[in-house]
Amino acid sequence: MSVRxxxxxxxTTVQDLGRPGLGALGVPPSGxxxxxALRLANRLVGNEDxxxxxxxxxxxPEILFEADCAIALAGAHFDAQLAGRPLPHAEAVQVRxxxxxxxxxxxxxxxxxxxxxxxITVEAVLGSRSTFLPAGFGGFAGRALRAGDMLSLARGKExxxxxxxxxxxxxxxxxxxxxxxxxxxQSEAFSAAGHxxxxxxxxxxxxxxxxxxxxxxxAPIERVAAADLPPEGLAPGAxxxxxxxxxxILGADRPTTGGYTKIATVISVDLSxxxxxxxxxxLRFAAVDVAEARRFWREREELLASxxxxxxx
Amino acid sequence: MPSRASxxxxxxxxxxxxxxxxxxxxxxxxxxxxxxLAELAAGEVEDLIPGAxxxxxxxxxxxxxxxxLLEMLxxxxxxxxxxxxxxxxHEIPLAYGGADGEDLKEVARLHGLSExxxxxxxxxxxxxxxxxxxxPGFPYLFGLPATLATPRLATPRTxxxxxxxxxxxxxxxxxxxxxxxxxxxxxxxxxxxFDPRCDPPALLAPGDQVRFLSR
Numbered sequence: 001m002s003v004r005x006x007x008x009x010x011x012t013t014v015q016d017l018g019r020p021g022l023g024a025l026g027v028p029p030s031g032x033x034x035x036x037a038l039r040l041a042n043r044l045v046g047n048e049d050x051x052x053x054x055x056x057x058x059x060x061p062e063i064l065f066e067a068d069c070a071i072a073l074a075g076a077h078f079d080a081q082l083a084g085r086p087l088p089h090a091e092a093v094q095v096r097x098x099x100x101x102x103x104x105x106x107x108x109x110x111x112x113x114x115x116x117x118x119x120i121t122v123e124a125v126l127g128s129r130s131t132f133l134p135a136g137f138g139g140f141a142g143r144a145l146r147a148g149d150m151l152s153l154a155r156g157k158e159x160x161x162x163x164x165x166x167x168x169x170x171x172x173x174x175x176x177x178x179x180x181x182x183x184x185x186q187s188e189a190f191s192a193a194g195h196x197x198x199x200x201x202x203x204x205x206x207x208x209x210x211x212x213x214x215x216x217x218x219a220p221i222e223r224v225a226a227a228d229l230p231p232e233g234l235a236p237g238a239x240x241x242x243x244x245x246x247x248x249i250l251g252a253d254r255p256t257t258g259g260y261t262k263i264a265t266v267i268s269v270d271l272s273x274x275x276x277x278x279x280x281x282x283l284r285f286a287a288v289d290v291a292e293a294r295r296f297w298r299e300r301e302e303l304l305a306s307x308x309x310x311x312x313x
Numbered sequence: 314m315p316s317r318a319s320x321x322x323x324x325x326x327x328x329x330x331x332x333x334x335x336x337x338x339x340x341x342x343x344x345x346x347x348x349x350l351a352e353l354a355a356g357e358v359e360d361l362i363p364g365a366x367x368x369x370x371x372x373x374x375x376x377x378x379x380x381x382l383l384e385m386l387x388x389x390x391x392x393x394x395x396x397x398x399x400x401x402x403h404e405i406p407l408a409y410g411g412a413d414g415e416d417l418k419e420v421a422r423l424h425g426l427s428e429x430x431x432x433x434x435x436x437x438x439x440x441x442x443x444x445x446x447x448x449p450g451f452p453y454l455f456g457l458p459a460t461l462a463t464p465r466l467a468t469p470r471t472x473x474x475x476x477x478x479x480x481x482x483x484x485x486x487x488x489x490x491x492x493x494x495x496x497x498x499x500x501x502x503x504x505x506x507f508d509p510r511c512d513p514p515a516l517l518a519p520g521d522q523v524r525f526l527s528r
Contacts, residue, residue: 020371023362024347025515026445026507125509135449135490137509185323230336231446231453233362233369235327257364257446265324268374293325297375 001067001118005149009061009103014120014139014151015113016052019128023233023256030130030138033211033252033275034111036300037075040170041115043308044072044092046161051119052129054145056112058278060103061145067097069153070117070162076109076276090170092117092162092311109276117156132253133211162311169307179273180288180296181239181264186229189261190241194222198263199285203247207279211253214274216283220245221263231257237266237274249274267293269300320386326372330386336483337455339366340443344519346390355382363444363519365453400442400521405487405502407478408528409435413501420463420480420497432527434458435499440485440523450489450507450515454523457485469495476502478525500525 005012015038018031032038032055039049054061060078072092073080080087083099095101106112122129122140131139140149187195203216227243234240238250240260249266250258251274266274267288277283288296320330330346332339347361347368357376362369370386372378409432410417421428440454447453462483470493473479477488479496488494489506506516517523 020359023360023369023371024445024519025513026447026449026451027509027514029360126514134492135507135509182322182324185321185329230365230367231444232329232331232364232367233327233371233446235323235369235371237324255447256362257444262323265327267325290322290325294377297325301375 001069001153001155002150003069003116003153004064004066005061005145005147005151006064006100007062008145008147008149009056010059011057012061012145013055013131013133014052014122014129014145015055015131016119016129017050018130018252019126019138022126026256027126028132028253028256029236030132030211030252031128032111032113032130034075034113034272036269036272036304037111037275038113038115040090040165040304041072041074041113042119043304044074044090044163044165045070045115045117046092046157046163047115047117047119051115052122053113053115053120056103056106056114058106058110060106060112060114062100062102064100065095065097068095070094070156070159071101072115073103073112074115074165075111075113076106078106078112079104088164091164094159094162106278110278111275116153117162118154121152121154134253160310163308164311166307166309170303177282178284178286179270180267180293181237181270181285182267182290182293183264183287184262185265186225186261187263189223189225189227190263191222191224194224194245195263197221198247199287202282202284205277205279205281205283209277209279211251213251213254214249214277216247216249218246221247223261225261227260229259229261231259234258235265237268237271238262239264239266251275267296269293269296320383323369326374328370328372328378328386329367330370330390331367332390336366340455342366342390343368344444346385350382350385353381353385355379357382362446364446365443400518402439402522402524403517404524404526405478405504406526406528407500407502409478409500414478414499416479416497417499420461420499423463424460426460431461431499434461435480435485436525436527438524442517442519442521442523443484444519445515445517448489448492449509450517452486452506452517452523454485457483459483461485463497465495466497469493473498474501476504478502500527
């Protein structure tokens with residue numbers, strides 16, 4: 001069972017939930033930038049959360065299905081046509097062999113996740129099917145998809161495993177707007193004025209952003225200590241501030257260690273907002289504490305568990 | 314707030330434990346702590362990322378840090394009793410200078426040395442791998458003679474060739490693949506430092522020793 005790529009889109013890669021646990025080898029986790037959206041897409045088609053799907057960026061691909069399967073699109077909304085009919089968002093759809101899915105531009109957000117029932121079965125590298133573009137391994141031949149690529153799929157579950165998102169169940173903000181952070185780990189490296197700048201200013205997402213880091217442009221953050229530290233492990237969502245005072249939010253392909261001071265760290269639930277921020281979008285930051293951040297995570301998990309319903313049959 | 318001797322939260326699922334003392338001692342203490350944390354095999358731990366003088370504990374999403382884990386992170390962890398040099402010795406053949414090490418001339422000039430003197434000093438040392446970081450298989454090596462310590466470039470290169478041997482501050486290291494980088498390039502090797510299909514994928518491990526052999 002396979003699908004053929006007719007047109008690759010802007011940057012379409014195979015991603016699962018990453019290869020965690022290899023930091024000591026210098027290997028980043030990679031995986032979906034918006035892991036929550038990939039999990040949702042997988043659940044819609046009856047897959048395990050960690051099945052491999054496609055991460056689409058801004059402009060989606062065109063895909064020909066060589067056999068029947070089910071698909072679901074989550075994350076950013078895309079202009080999407082399946083055999084000439086609009087493809088619903090966050091809802092499993094049965095596809096027949098010979099049909100073509102044409103994905104156009106993202107209508108909001110940056111990254112869409114396309115799950116296939118059964119999941120994509122590229123060979124796992126270091127325990128994951130995720131693509132790590134900078135080193136060229138994992139995913140499909142270690143690279144973004146190109147026209148002509150053939151992706152193999154595993155056999156999916158029965159059609160009664162298919163789901164849709166209940167309307168309004170996971171209503172998120174249309175634009176990222178406010179990203180919540182836990183201050184630190186190097187809060188002492190920044191002046192009171194620097195902290196005030198960070199929490200009161202609006203930052204614009206730079207076009208130089210990628211899966212390693214979302215670069216922001218705005219009021220420089222004043223520091224009281226040097227920008228350099230002995231290199232230390234980098235957490236997902238860590239916000240490093242190099243000497244120029246412009247923050248960088250670290251993504252799934254981040255270096256495992258780094259030596260820039262970090263003013264704050266994006267909380268786990270809001271990594272999806274960062275993943276969906278487009279170049280030119282404005283972001284603001286709001287501080288919460290660790291306990292609150294963990295509560296937000298639990299609440300969203302409870303919401304996800306109750307947000308899906310069977311398709312009408 | 315946690316004191317310097319303790320740990321600090323990094324976001325909602327990571328904890329950073331820094332070790333005190335001089336860099337070599339703190340690095341060895343961090344390696345010992347990382348090994349102890351790995352042995353604890355706490356189910357909530359997703360990754361233990363070593364740094365120059367720290368360990369970053371990354372927790373699995375939705376899990377809580379156990380009391381046992383927090384207790385170990387809050388402990389003393391002095392480097393004194395830690396393991397001494399015990400790793401394998403790797404000999405890395407390389408070519409110094411010229412097109413293979415574009416910054417050798419500048420490093421020599423900054424230190425008032427001849428290029429030959431820099432090469433002799435750099436290749437006379439048996440280095441120790443402090444940790445692997447930054448990118449897959451990149452070794453941070455201890456033991457650079459103080460006379461060769463050189464600040465990083467003010468503006469990093471957008472592309473450093475694979476196999477480049479470089480100096481960054483008090484460290485020397487090897488770029489396993491072409492990446493952006495701000496260290497001073499002094500030589501180049503053909504040795505493959507990282508192959509995701511090998512077991513282990515990284516040639517070098519913390520505690521291993523490295524000697525550079527000038528071709």
